[in-house]
Amino acid sequence: MKWVFVTPGEIWALLRQTQAFLTDRLDDPDAPRTLIVTFVAPLAAINCIAVFVRSLIVESLLAGFILGIGTFALQLGVWLSLAIILPAIARQFHTTIEDDHSFALATYASVPMWLATILFVIPDDYWLVSLWARLAIFGVSTFGLFILQRGFVVLDVRPDVRTPLLVSIAIAYAAGYALLSMLVGLTAHILLYILT
Amino acid sequence: MEGECSTKGIYKPTRMLNNAATSGASMTDSSPQSRTDLELAALFSKAWGVFRRQPGALIRGFLAAIAGGVLTLGFAMAPLMVGYIRMLDRASRDETVDVSEVLDGMPTFVPAFLVALITTSAVVIGSIFVVLPGVVVAVVWCFALWFVALAEQAAWPSLRSSWSLVRHNLGSVLLLLLAIALANFIGSLLIVGILVTGPLTLLVATLAFRELSAS
Numbered sequence: 001m002k003w004v005f006v007t008p009g010e011i012w013a014l015l016r017q018t019q020a021f022l023t024d025r026l027d028d029p030d031a032p033r034t035l036i037v038t039f040v041a042p043l044a045a046i047n048c049i050a051v052f053v054r055s056l057i058v059e060s061l062l063a064g065f066i067l068g069i070g071t072f073a074l075q076l077g078v079w080l081s082l083a084i085i086l087p088a089i090a091r092q093f094h095t096t097i098e099d100d101h102s103f104a105l106a107t108y109a110s111v112p113m114w115l116a117t118i119l120f121v122i123p124d125d126y127w128l129v130s131l132w133a134r135l136a137i138f139g140v141s142t143f144g145l146f147i148l149q150r151g152f153v154v155l156d157v158r159p160d161v162r163t164p165l166l167v168s169i170a171i172a173y174a175a176g177y178a179l180l181s182m183l184v185g186l187t188a189h190i191l192l193y194i195l196t
Numbered sequence: 197m198e199g200e201c202s203t204k205g206i207y208k209p210t211r212m213l214n215n216a217a218t219s220g221a222s223m224t225d226s227s228p229q230s231r232t233d234l235e236l237a238a239l240f241s242k243a244w245g246v247f248r249r250q251p252g253a254l255i256r257g258f259l260a261a262i263a264g265g266v267l268t269l270g271f272a273m274a275p276l277m278v279g280y281i282r283m284l285d286r287a288s289r290d291e292t293v294d295v296s297e298v299l300d301g302m303p304t305f306v307p308a309f310l311v312a313l314i315t316t317s318a319v320v321i322g323s324i325f326v327v328l329p330g331v332v333v334a335v336v337w338c339f340a341l342w343f344v345a346l347a348e349q350a351a352w353p354s355l356r357s358s359w360s361l362v363r364h365n366l367g368s369v370l371l372l373l374l375a376i377a378l379a380n381f382i383g384s385l386l387i388v389g390i391l392v393t394g395p396l397t398l399l400v401a402t403l404a405f406r407e408l409s410a411s
Contacts, residue, residue, distance in 0.1 A: 069326055070326055072326075073326035073328050074327075076328070077327070077328050077331065081370060084366055084367050084370055085367050085370045085371045085374065086367075087367050088233075088234075088367030088368045088370065088371040089371060091233045091368075092235060092236060092237065092371075171378075172371065172374055175374055175377065175381075176374055179374075179377055180327070180331070183323070183327045183330075183331065184326070184327045187323050187324070187326070187327045187330075188326075191324070
């Protein structure tokens with residue numbers, strides 16, 4: 001199998017011509033394994049690198065390594081959780097979303113957030129800038145909801161369930177992200193405490 | 197198919213689950229199982245109906261299981277939870293329950309303790325490797341105590357059965373666990389709210405277990 005990493009052109013197409021891009025991609029979605037290698041891992045690594053660089057500047061190499069790996073695991077875990085629970089949430093509204101479509105949708109909807117996480121490079125010390133950076137990440141991430149909505153249109157999800165489905169996914173995503181980031185943060189800091 | 201409690205303290209598990217425990221066929225084999233759709237709104241609604249019928253007994257049972265576990269430094273926590281799960285199961289079948297029924301789990305001390313020990317150890321060890329393996333272990337073995345409580349399985353078969361059950365219903369189980377975590381988070385924000393959301397979410401888990409294992 002030939003794997004090609006995601007290109008800036010593809011990302012641009014996803015962000016500028018979302019529905020056309022999704023119509024093309026969801027017609028014959030890539031397998032989850034292909035998505036991990038081509039899309040998920042390279043883009044989730046942005047957050048990992050940003051946190052590594054920030055920790056390297058502010059703290060130490062060890063802190064950068066542990067927090068960077070932890071962040072990468074967090075992004076993979078959140079993506080995987082979203083992809084797995086998306087069909088289950090859809091079934092709550094008597095709608096079917098196939099597993100392959102779910103993995104593809106979860107991937108494309110996560111792209112804006114992954115790109116925005118480059119802003120995690122800003123150290124927490126400059127609290128005002130840091131606060132703005134966090135708000136910017138949140139703001140850009142919400143574009144993922146638009147991508148999901150366009151995806152529902154492409155997948156012919158009934159119009160009356162699109163909004164409740166989107167709200168449910170947003171709540172589940174936020175809850176899952178908060179829970180996993182708390183666990184990852186706690187474990188990373190315990191490890192750092194033990195090792196330093 | 198329903199479980200029975202002929203007299204207090206003697207719990208008879210359901211025939212279907214018991215058969216699964218003794219034969220190891222329906223829950224531990226690798227044959228494909230159909231995916232069950234859990235309707236969370238219906239589950240929470242049903243659980244709330246059960247909880248409202250006897251809130252005092254269910255809250256007292258919950259507190260007794262937690263307090264008993266804390267006072268024994270965690271050693272009796274799992275068997276007491278087994279007793280409490282059985283109590284919830286009876287309550288879900290409209291039977292009147294009493295706080296003393298929490299002690300029904302003590303005869304299953306060894307399997308319940310082993311399940312808790314193995315699960316906790318695996319979660320802690322797994323968490324060292326950037327958390328995710330620990331989370332995975334916690335999810336795949338989340339119903340092990342229910343298999344001990346309601347199918348009277350031994351420690352290792354209950355872990356295998358839980359793995360099998362979760363594997364075939366991964367999306368539904370993940371969503372259920374997320375909803376339970378969210379409900380308990382909201383409950384703990386109100387401090388005493390956990391006294392309601394604790395029993396309620398365990399009741400939801402028990403109802404979900406019945407539904408998933410029946411398929």
